[in-house]
Amino acid sequence: MRDRGAMRVGIFSNSNLSREEMVVRVRKTAPMSGAFLAEDVSTKKTYVVKPPQGVPTHFKVAAIDLGIKGATPKYMARLGIEVHVMPATSTFEEVKSIKPDGVFLSNGPGDPAAMVDVIALVRSVLTEGIPFFGICFGHQILGRALGFDTYKLPFGHRGINQPVVDLTTGKVEITAHNHGFAVAAPKANEFNTVYGTGRVTHISLNDSVVEGLEMNNTPAFSVQYHPESAAGPHDSTYLFERFLNLMQKPQLDFKAAN
Numbered sequence: 709m710r711d712r713g714a715m716r717v718g719i720f721s722n723s724n725l726s727r728e729e730m731v732v733r734v735r736k737t738a739p740m741s742g743a744f745l746a747e748d749v750s751t752k753k754t755y756v757v758k759p760p761q762g763v764p765t766h767f768k769v770a771a772i773d774l775g776i777k778g779a780t781p782k783y784m785a786r787l788g789i790e791v792h793v794m795p796a797t798s799t800f801e802e803v804k805s806i807k808p809d810g811v812f813l814s815n816g817p818g819d820p821a822a823m824v825d826v827i828a829l830v831r832s833v834l835t836e837g838i839p840f841f842g843i844c845f846g847h848q849i850l851g852r853a854l855g856f857d858t859y860k861l862p863f864g865h866r867g868i869n870q871p872v873v874d875l876t877t878g879k880v881e882i883t884a885h886n887h888g889f890a891v892a893a894p895k896a897n898e899f900n901t902v903y904g905t906g907r908v909t910h911i912s913l914n915d916s917v918v919e920g921l922e923m924n925n926t927p928a929f930s931v932q933y934h935p936e937s938a939a940g941p942h943d944s945t946y947l948f949e950r951f952l953n954l955m956q957k958p959q960l961d962f963k964a965a966n
Contacts, residue, residue: 714864714888741860745818746774746826746845750796757781757791765790767809767955772798772826774816774845783936784812787948797825800832809955810839813846815934820848820858820889827853834903834926839954841947842930844887850921850930851891854901861917864888865932871913872933874920880913883933890917890932898924927954 718734725733750773759765766788771781773793781791792806796816803811811833813826820827830853833840842850848858865885872883893899895908895918903926910920910931922929935947 712862714862741819743818744822746796746816746823749775749817751776751793752795754792754794754798757785757793759785759788759790763788767952768792768806769810769812769955770794770798770803770806770808771812771814772796772803772829772846774814774823774826774849776814776816777934777936780812780814780843780936783945784948787952789952798829799825800829803829803833804836808838810841810951812951813840813842813849813930815844815846815886818845819860820845820852823849823852834923834928837927839951839957840928840930841951841954844885844932844934847921847930847932848887848889848891850928851893851918854893854899854903854906854921854923857892858889859892861888861890861915865912865914865917870933872910872919873913874910875907876909881910883919883935885933887932891921893918893921903928927957929954 716734716737718730720730723730763786768790769784769792771791771793774796776793781793784791794803813830826849830840830849834853852858865887868884870883870885871880873880893908895911898905898907904924906921906923908918908920909922909929911917912919919932920930929950931947935945
């Protein structure tokens with residue numbers, strides 16, 4: 709495994725199978741590359757998480773559930789966001805029908821390259837200029853929506869003690885990861901896309917994997933890790949505040965124009 713990276717394995721107990729037969733059994737299991745799994749773990753119906761009593765509602769967010777953790781909408785709700793958690797199969801028309809101030813794309817399992825419909829949804833969000841925030845799987849899907857490839861890591865990032873550096877501030881954050889794919893975006897310079905220019909904002913200190921993306925002229929950003937980690941480090945919860953600011957800016961621009 710050190711030489712070839714993560715792979716499928718089988719554990720056999722009291723088996724009369726030969727070694728060759730065991731290998732055949734293991735190879736019959738589905739590989740992660742090409743796997744479409746988000747729909748299996750996503751909510752089947754939209755549900756709403758409202759701010760707790762005493763917290764005013766400032767924004768409405770469409771959160772696309774690709775395998776979302778319960779702590780995520782609750783955390784956003786405490787910040788005054790009414791979170792509409794929607795199925796992974798939601799269309800852009802369904803998202804737009806709730807008139808969201810922003811769109812959030814969650815973590816989840818599978819190969820981002822297989823999420824063709826969700827990638828198309830994100831491209832529509834970017835085209836419309838709706839503020840967007842993606843984490844983990846959502847980060848990878850943003851990367852593909854921008855035109856970058858994704859690839860399977862030989863050794864996935866797992867655990868709650870992964871060091872990541874913010875390239876803007878130089879600050880190192882301890883973050884929680886659970887992913888086996890990564891985005892192949894250029895780290896040295898700004899990149900060009902059909903949605904304008906952007907840049908890599910964070911990288912892993914362990915293996916230099918891209919850990920964050922941000923667009924310069926389109927209200928969209930993402931990180932590869934879990935900023936709301938529970939249990940785990942909270943070094944990166946400020947990213948939800950950044951999402952709030954991103955949603956506030958279009959409102960301020962509209963008021964200034966009128």
